[in-house]
Amino acid sequence: MILADTSVWIDHMRRREPELVRQLQTGNVVMHPMVLGELACGNISNRSEHLRDWGLLPRVEEAAHEEVLSLIESRQFMGRGMGFVDMHLLCAAIGHGVQLWTRDVQLRAASVECGVSFTETA
Known part of the structure; x- marks a missing residue:
């Protein structure tokens, strides 16, 4: 299973992302509540349709904030240009055994360091 972050979905809305379409068609994509929230904050076309479709995707549960803070400390991810939502996504990918x-x-x-990175096919 693959957890696509907000950047992938935004690129897909701008121009069709064939790899994402393939993964969606095979049922390999999961949604994280924070990605859904970030997308909902944006100005998106066909808003109702997109929010409905994203809401139908299987979800990964959010990690507890304490778990995310522990990941930041144990992997020394502080000061590396990532935010708390990024760390939540990474922690969820690790905890649920999905690729990010x-x-x-x-x-x-x-995500490469943690062994959960998804590599796009050409």
């Missing part, structure tokens, strides 16, 4: 798909350079590097 991101276009964010720092978050991708952290």
